[in-house]
Amino acid sequence: MKKPWGKLSGVRPTKKARKLLQEGITQGALPKVLAKEYKISKPKINLLLKTLKNQEIICDDSVIDFYVNIPICPTRCQYCSFISAELKEAYKILPDYLDALVKEINEAKKLIAEKNWQVRSIYIGGGTPSVLTAQQLDFLLQNLHFGDIEFTVECGRPDTITPEKLEVLKKHNVTRISINPQTFSEKTLQKIGRQHTTLQVFDAFKETKKLGFNINMDLIAGLGEESFKTFKNSIKTALGLKPENLTVHTLSVKKGSCLQGQNVKNSAVKKMVDYAYKMLSKAGYVPYYMYRQKNQLGNLENIGYTLPNKQCKFNVDSMEETVSILACGANAISKFVDHKNQKILRASNAKFLGDYISRLDELIERKNKIFS
DSSP states (O other), X not given: OOOTTTTOOXXXXXXXXXXXXXXXXXXXXXXXXXXXXTOOOHHXXXXXXXXXXXXXXXOOTTEEEEEEXXXXXXXXXXXXXXXXXXXXXXXXXHHHHHHHHHHHHHHHHHHHXXXXXXXXXXXXXXXXXXXXXXXXXXHHHTTOOOSSOEEEEEOOSGGGOOHHHHHHHHHTTOXXXXXXXXXXXXXXXXXXXXXXXXXXXXXXXXXXXXXXXXXXXXEEETGGGOOHHHHHHHHHHHHHHOOSEEEEEEOBOOTTSTTTXXXXXXXXXXXXXXXXXXXXXXXXXXXXXXXXXXXXXXXXXXXXXXXXTOOOXXXXXHHHTOSEEEEESTTOEEEEEETTTTEEEEEEOOSSHHHHHHTHHHHHHHHHHHTO
């Protein structure tokens, strides 16, 4: 079976294409090079070129993105391989974690002032940051004021979203929220361990839109061995809501997930991804970032779609690795993008909450070192 991405094994196809352009390949010759040298299929070349067209790329040493990690979820999804604690196990240590996290954030702010950096975007990910109470969110967010900029908070599980939490996010200038159903099939939601209903997705979406947030949604093709018909319904339902961004993932069966070792088969996954592209394009969405993972069904990809002028800057910056990222929290990874020497330096924080708390001073020093 011919692989749609041919010889291209990297996780960031757009980054490879931009590198070819920087090396002197012209826009006109790029499709031929991708087809001949990398054996990429014509549909994927077209997708790649369209994605490049919809990206805002900056390479400015005075600009950074700020990332905060909350590696805690209500429950563990069967397909997930992230290092993330379940809330029932983490709630006792959570106050200490937030105290340590705020300390790291404030140390990072000193570095920002010292370097005279401009913060381009803030992104709080996880995990599921919205597992925090409204009071805990308020405690965290009051330390993250950098003016009128893009500010995203992942609230992936709709059952964690409340009007009180949304008011706190609005008060602290959050502009974008993720609500991730992954599927609109009740049967699949139960099967994969997500303890929410599709009705809760609709309710969370409605409450979020009342306050004017931009919304990103995630769907997964090949999830729970769903049929094409089931995935087709999820796409149509999401388009009926019309979030500003819609990311279509292809299921990746990873080590560390509960799906590992299971016989996951779905010959319809390519049909699903193609259908999503067709319907989203028809509805006015355009692809603006993509990445690939190991063990994805059909050797396919994850694609972020956006309505015009609604791109998430952080998604582009982090995937293309063109902007330095100052990251705080357990399992967060800071990246210093050295444009002059064309290299990227990384500093990874401790993965687990207890280790992060006990080693905080060491981790702050390590991070400061890569930016010195």
